[in-house]
Amino acid sequence: MPIRAFIFDLDGVITDTTEFHYLAWKRLADEEGITFTREDNEQLRGVSRRESLNRMLKGRPVDETTAQTWMTRKNDYYREYLQHITPSNLLPGVSRFLADARAAGLKLAIGSASKNAREVLDKLAILDHFDAVGDGYSVMNTKPAPDLFLWTAGRLGIPPIEAVVFEDAEAGIDAALAGGFWTVGIGQTNLMRAHMVVPDLAALTVSEVLERLNER
Ligand code: B16
Ligand code: MG
Numbered sequence: 629m630p631i632r633a634f635i636f637d638l639d640g641v642i643t644d645t646t647e648f649h650y651l652a653w654k655r656l657a658d659e660e661g662i663t664f665t666r667e668d669n670e671q672l673r674g675v676s677r678r679e680s681l682n683r684m685l686k687g688r689p690v691d692e693t694t695a696q697t698w699m700t701r702k703n704d705y706y707r708e709y710l711q712h713i714t715p716s717n718l719l720p721g722v723s724r725f726l727a728d729a730r731a732a733g734l735k736l737a738i739g740s741a742s743k744n745a746r747e748v749l750d751k752l753a754i755l756d757h758f759d760a761v762g763d764g765y766s767v768m769n770t771k772p773a774p775d776l777f778l779w780t781a782g783r784l785g786i787p788p789i790e791a792v793v794f795e796d797a798e799a800g801i802d803a804a805l806a807g808g809f810w811t812v813g814i815g816q817t818n819l820m821r822a823h824m825v826v827p828d829l830a831a832l833t834v835s836e837v838l839e840r841l842n843e844r
Contacts, residue, residue: 629787629789629790630790630842631734631790631791631792631810631837631838631841631842632734632735632786632790632791633734633735633736633737633781633784633786633790633791633792634729634734634735634736634737634791634792634794634837635736635737635738635739635762635777635780635781635784635791635792635793635794635804635809636736636737636738636739636793636794637674637738637739637740637793637794637795637796637797637800637814638738638740638742638745638748638749639673639674639740639741639742639748639796640673640674640795640796640797640814640815641719641794641795641796641814641829642718642719642722642738642749642752642754643713643717643718643719643722643748643752644717644719645710645713645742645748646669646673648706648709648710649669649672649680649706650666650669651705651709652702652703652705652706652709653669653672653680653684653702654669655702655705656684656698656701656702656705657684660698662684662685662688664684668683668684671683672684673796673797673798673799674741674771674795674796674797674798674799674800675741675770675771675797675799676741676764676770676771677699677702677703677743677764678695678699679770681695681698681699681702703743703744706744707744707747710744710747710748710751713748713751713752714751714752715752715753715754717751717752718752718754719828719829719830720828720829720830721828721829721830721831721832722829724830725829725832725833725834726754726757728833728834729834730757732834732835732838734834735759735760735784735786736757736758736759737758737759737760737761737762737780737781737783737784738758738760738761738762738763738780739762739776739777739780739793739800740761740762740763740764740776741763741764741770741771741776741800742763742764743763743764743765744764745761745763745764746761746763749761759783759784760780760783760784761780762776762777762779762780762783766779766780767779771797771799771800771802771803772798772799772800772802772803772806773803773806774803774804774806774807774808775803776803777791777793777803777804777807777809778807781807781809788807788808788809789808789809789810791809791810792809792810792811792812792837792841793807793809793810793811793812794811794812794814794829795811795812795813795814795819795822796813796814796815796819798818798819798821801813801819801821801822802821805821810823810841811823811824812824812825812826812832812837813825813826814826814827814828814829815827815828823841823844824837824840824841
């Protein structure tokens with residue numbers, strides 16, 4: 629099956645908002661007297677806001693009203709940091725990679741767990757580069773469930789076997805594999821289940837991806 633589409637995770641693949649998520653959760657945690665480190669933050673990569681809160685709480689019980697208030701507060705802090713995002717926040721190689729993929733005739737989409745994905749893409753000035761945007765509003769079941777990538781591929785009209793998912797999080801690689809997609813792991817984290825792993829998109833060309841995955 630020829631590869632006809634690329635689906636990109638946003639945070640950690642296109643731009644690095646992980647630091648902003650960290651600062652926002654850290655602010656909330658400090659205010660509430662909860663210990664929260666950068667290592668703790670690594671466990672939140674790619675998982676939903678709700679699951680992030682659960683992981684931050686590490687079993688500490690909070691009632692539903694408090695949980696909702698805390699998630700709103702974290703998101704308010706996060707959105708303050710987002711105001712500083714500009715096209716200079718694109719990760720290395722992203723602009724060239726997207727342009728080359730488009731020139732190769734591939735369909736392009738975003739598959740992000742974030743409810744702020746459209747705003748981030750807008751601030752990066754690349755929203756119009758994508759044929760579809762799957763985000764935190766698109767499906768109920770979040771990564772590692774395959775639903776978001778399946779929804780996004782459906783919007784493109786491309787079956788999973790003809791699409792590659794680029795992900796920086798284990799939850800995202802597992803979601804893509806569960807959906808029957810090809811996978812490229814991005815970054816230094818432990819993404820051994822991915823079909824290919826590279827440090828960032830600057831280390832990869834579109835033809836390399838197509839050649840290596842079409843061979844398999
Ligand atoms: P929000 P991705 C994910 O984005 C982040 O990696 C994760 O840390 C965050 O909790 C999640 O989005 C939800 O974000 O609170 O903005 O809805 O990696 O799937 O692009
Ligand atoms: Mg990510």
